[in-house]
Amino acid sequence: MLYRYSAAELSRMLQRREISAEELMRSIQERMGSHENIIGAYLSVNENALAQAKEIDTRRAKGETLHPLAGIPIAVKDNICTRELPTTCASQMLSKYRSPFDATVVERICRAGMIITGKTNLDEFAMGSSTETSCFKRTHNPWNLQRVPGGSSGGSAAALSAGETILALGSDTGGSVRQPASFCGVVGLLPTYGRVSRHGLVAFASSLDQIGPMARSVEDCAMLFSVISGGDARDATCVRIPPMEYTFHTNVRGMTIGVPEEYFGEGTDPYVAESVKKALALLEAQGAKLTSISLPASRNAVSAYYVLSSAEASSNLGRYSGVRFGYRSENERDLTAMYSCTRSEGFGEEVRRRILLGAYVLSAGCREQFYQRAQTARNQIRAELEETFHRCDLIAMPTAPQCAGYFGENAKHPVARYRADLCTVTANLAGLPAISVPCGTTPDGLPVGLQLMGRAFDEAALFTAAHAYECAVGRFPMPEEVAE
Amino acid sequence: MERNELVALMRLMRIEPENNEEIETLLQEMRAISAMAEELPQAEEAISQDNLCGMQLREDIHVACEIPQEVLLSNAPAVVDDCFAVPKTISQGGEC
Numbered sequence: 001m002l003y004r005y006s007a008a009e010l011s012r013m014l015q016r017r018e019i020s021a022e023e024l025m026r027s028i029q030e031r032m033g034s035h036e037n038i039i040g041a042y043l044s045v046n047e048n049a050l051a052q053a054k055e056i057d058t059r060r061a062k063g064e065t066l067h068p069l070a071g072i073p074i075a076v077k078d079n080i081c082t083r084e085l086p087t088t089c090a091s092q093m094l095s096k097y098r099s100p101f102d103a104t105v106v107e108r109i110c111r112a113g114m115i116i117t118g119k120t121n122l123d124e125f126a127m128g129s130s131t132e133t134s135c136f137k138r139t140h141n142p143w144n145l146q147r148v149p150g151g152s153s154g155g156s157a158a159a160l161s162a163g164e165t166i167l168a169l170g171s172d173t174g175g176s177v178r179q180p181a182s183f184c185g186v187v188g189l190l191p192t193y194g195r196v197s198r199h200g201l202v203a204f205a206s207s208l209d210q211i212g213p214m215a216r217s218v219e220d221c222a223m224l225f226s227v228i229s230g231g232d233a234r235d236a237t238c239v240r241i242p243p244m245e246y247t248f249h250t251n252v253r254g255m256t257i258g259v260p261e262e263y264f265g266e267g268t269d270p271y272v273a274e275s276v277k278k279a280l281a282l283l284e285a286q287g288a289k290l291t292s293i294s295l296p297a298s299r300n301a302v303s304a305y306y307v308l309s310s311a312e313a314s315s316n317l318g319r320y321s322g323v324r325f326g327y328r329s330e331n332e333r334d335l336t337a338m339y340s341c342t343r344s345e346g347f348g349e350e351v352r353r354r355i356l357l358g359a360y361v362l363s364a365g366c367r368e369q370f371y372q373r374a375q376t377a378r379n380q381i382r383a384e385l386e387e388t389f390h391r392c393d394l395i396a397m398p399t400a401p402q403c404a405g406y407f408g409e410n411a412k413h414p415v416a417r418y419r420a421d422l423c424t425v426t427a428n429l430a431g432l433p434a435i436s437v438p439c440g441t442t443p444d445g446l447p448v449g450l451q452l453m454g455r456a457f458d459e460a461a462l463f464t465a466a467h468a469y470e471c472a473v474g475r476f477p478m479p480e481e482v483a484e
Numbered sequence: 485m486e487r488n489e490l491v492a493l494m495r496l497m498r499i500e501p502e503n504n505e506e507i508e509t510l511l512q513e514m515r516a517i518s519a520m521a522e523e524l525p526q527a528e529e530a531i532s533q534d535n536l537c538g539m540q541l542r543e544d545i546h547v548a549c550e551i552p553q554e555v556l557l558s559n560a561p562a563v564v565d566d567c568f569a570v571p572k573t574i575s576q577g578g579e580c
Binding site for chain 1: 485489490493494495496497498499500501502510513514516517518520521523524525526527544545547551555556558559560561562568570571572573
């Protein structure tokens with residue numbers, strides 16, 4: 001049952017030769033074999049994983065000094081380019097696409113000796129909050145198979161939660177790492193914008209996208225973050241600072257945590273609010289100081305996010321025309337017909353909606369009405385948070401106002417779905433780091449996530465507080481064995 | 485948003501509706517989303533490049549691509565003489 005251990009524990013066991021990388025990978029593959037037909041987390045599987053694990057063992061046996069995470073299995077969200085496996089973005093548009101290069105984060109995890117288990121399911125082109133818009137398959141929440149795993153990194157979160165991997169990578173544009181982490185009872189980090197290279201991440205909204213580490217413990221999340229973070233000449237927005245090396249401690253004494261009233265009121269499940277407040281009380285008992293704050297500008301966050309992200313998406317997805325790569329319609333009467341039929345047939349409903357919304361808000365006559373107002377709102381949110389962080393070290397709130405919903409909920413009401421992103425989009429708009437750590441369950445047995453937001457480039461404070469909480473309550477359990 | 489605006493937008497983005505019902509559904513959704521966006525504050529100032537993300541980008545230095553041409557072409561739906569092949573620009577028929 002090696003899949004139950006954390007990456008840190010497995011790393012120590014591997015280094016002490018108590019287990020081999022081959023044994024570990026077999027344990028994961030057995031778990032995938034017995035559960036993947038129920039969970040549906042993966043879109044493709046690495047057939048060479050076992051051979052790669054044996055190679056790690058051979059290198060270790062020869063006395064080679066390996067990275068602490070060498071031999072650890074990791075799942076990669078299927079909007080992050082990999083040469084050896086398809087990169088589909090869960091879309092018909094890229095169903096047969098094989099990237100000619102590895103994303104920078106993939107190069108880094110492979111250089112560290114981690115072994116990719118496979119590519120995980122997501123909402124199509126990362127647009128969604130439930131992984132339901134994937135055009136290939138449905139992913140089920142391991143805590144309750146009738147519920148969604150969240151999105152858009154639902155496949156990565158579900159694979160971690162079900163023990164089908166030890167570590168995972170996701171991407172977060174408006175909460176797509178943190179929210180599924182919360183729904184599936186795992187840890188997920190949105191790094192500061194520019195901390196992790198976006199080279200090889202299929203673009204959705206370029207000023208908001210970030211690749212984030214996901215794991216079953218805060219320590220594992222920090223270890224993975226230290227591998228993937230750091231400057232990259234191939235990404236103009238990646239800040240040229242070295243990767244973060246984090247030394248773990250749990251001292252929150254003197255840390256001031258702001259608790260904004262806007263995120264605990266109407267619309268927030270009372271059990272969610274209660275779990276988060278209990279978690280904060282624990283941190284207070286360890287010496288942190290809680291202070292009530294207000295973030296009035298954040299009431300515009302969802303509207304600003306959907307205007308700006310859709311505008312950027314409509315531009316980014318203009319490249320899918322059936323010419324250089326991807327799906328091409330069989331209707332090739334002429335160039336115009338090919339473009340129209342390719343894009344109409346290749347994109348799903350949610351992607352089409354967002355492209356149209358983005359084009360609309362950028363169109364003549366609407367740009368001032370929507371786009372510039374959204375930019376103004378974004379600036380106000382950023383300024384308000386900057387001022388707040390003069391008084392607080394962290395800001396705490398639920399990761400999501402509700403727990404994981406049932407499949408098909410709000411399918412006909414996109415605005416209702418969008419408003420549920422209230423708790424997460426603020427960090428993306430401001431470019432700030434935020435972490436979700438599981439902090440309890442509802443009476444239905446569904447996980448609840450505590451979200452901590454920090455100053456730019458202060459992931460260390462997030463890890464400290466999250467680790468302090470986790471040490472106080474113990475690592476969050478895995479769900480009971482999934483019923484057949 | 486009016487119906488003709490939505491149809492014009494769809495044609496601009498090269499997305500053809502499957503039927504009238506889809507247009508009506510999309511119209512309702514776009515109106516609801518636009519109403520949500522109406523909650524935004526008035527633009528207070530002209531948006532300058534400095535305001536947009538507060539980041540300093542690196543210098544615009546060419547970073548060489550080491551991927552061979554044949555590899556880059558391998559994902560193309562159609563290739564002729566090392567070029568991307570596309571249908572002729574004009575046909576005698578209408579659009580799909």
